[in-house]
Amino acid sequence: MEVTQEPDFDIGELSSTGRQVEVALGGAVQLACPPGTSGCWTRVESGTGRLEPMGASQELRLDKVLYQEAGEYRCVSPSRDLTRRLDSLRNALSVQLIVTGRPMVTPSNKTITAVYGQPLTLTMEFCANPPYNKVFWIAKNKVYAPGDADKTVIAYGITNSSDPNCHQAVLFLTKVTTLEIGEYNFIVRSPSGLAEGNFHVNMTYASGYNVQDVKSACVTHSHFAAVYVNVIILLLMNCYSRLN
Known part of the structure; x- marks a missing residue:
């Protein structure tokens, strides 16, 4: 019909x-x-x-x-x-x-691959009736409520979606490095219970990005640092021998 x-x-x-x-x-x-x-x-x-x-x-x-x-x-x-x-x-x-x-969170579990050096947006859709009374993100052992921010993370305010009793939460990572790899948790609580959603963030490099050059630079830096330390030790030993 x-x-x-x-x-x-x-x-x-x-x-x-x-x-x-x-x-x-x-x-x-x-x-x-x-x-x-x-x-x-x-x-x-x-x-x-x-x-x-x-x-x-x-x-x-x-x-x-x-x-x-x-x-x-x-x-x-x-x-x-x-x-x-x-x-x-x-x-x-x-x-x-x-x-x-009870509250419901979507996605409940998702893996995302981010690009090194680029920003990343994590978006959670959640619904609750009776209405939610608390929501927060857990990122790298730090807790972010909607509206919180620091140099690396911005937790945006909650917005309403088109579906009744449903909302959207967004966590923004300003720049992804090896320090940002790992698990991010979103938790919502209402009088009827609690729900949790998880993001697992992996990292890759942009096309043309030469990881070997980065490793070489790190090795070179470590080498010069070691040489610098040895020179300081020799100077200290020389000064000590003169004093005696």
């Missing part, structure tokens, strides 16, 4: 009869169109108000529900007649699906 998208209707301005359905994170819910009606389920896209078809059946079942599936669902008649379709939208059964539970 097809649901056309034109003309664009501002669904938020249309009156409808509706109700709220609450489901736990990871649970299941089944929605049914009113008895004696013909229609199929659609989801109202957040921000745009456009209708996203959810199949041709009068029943809609969602299993292992995620926070991203929360929002408004409508049972809409498939009529192609504009007047009838407007009437159908006005009288459609509207269901506001609310997802609750």
